Amino acid sequence: MAADWTQDPRFNHFWMNYRHGQSWYTKHQISLFRSKVVATDYENSFLYWLLAQSQKFGTQDGSLRSVEPLTSLAEVSKSKRKAKDDEIEMEITGDMLEFLKTSIKHKKQRDHINVSQEVTYINVDEIPVEHSASDSQNPVSASNLNETHYESYVEIYGENAPRIQAMETAIQLNFRRNCDRKQPKLWPNMPLQL
Secondary structure, three states, X not given: OOOOHHHOHHHHHHHHHHHHHHHHHHHHHHHHHHHHXXXXXXXXXXXXXXXXXXXXXXXXXXXXXXXXXXXXXXXXXXXXXXXXXXXXXXXXXXXXXXXXXXXXXXXHHHHHHHHHOOOOOXXXXXXXXXXXXXXXXXXXXXXXHHHHHHHHHHXXXXXXXXXXXXXXXXXXXXXXXXXXXXXXXXXXXXXOOO
């Protein structure tokens, strides 16, 4: 009987990465559970407070007298917040109005741009490895890109710019040659909520 191919030692680094992701997911689930426990603890303390308030106004036989309705913590904090809001007096200057107008205008422009831009989703299997990091939304012509790239190299490296650019080109060609020869696949994206 043939051994399971998934247990081959060549895949150990993938399994190590997988176990690391699973342990992170487990820790995430535990912290999510703990946060839910804290939230329910707050709800329980609020219910105990309501129960104490109702018992405070009850008679000895357990029936409630007709008293003013109980106010909740939220209502009390809301009334305190309203009182604080009433105390704030602010003088609005022309500069502030101008700032608010430009801020609103910029927000409308941003929202309009976000709505107008349509996002296209591409399957990961269809993207070659060498193009996975490129910007597919804003294609730029190669000649303009090369000119600006070379100008920035001259600014940074001075007279050594051609040598540095030649070294980077050699590394890039080596990378592409290895990609063409071995044709690697991208690592799959694991969802957190399974």
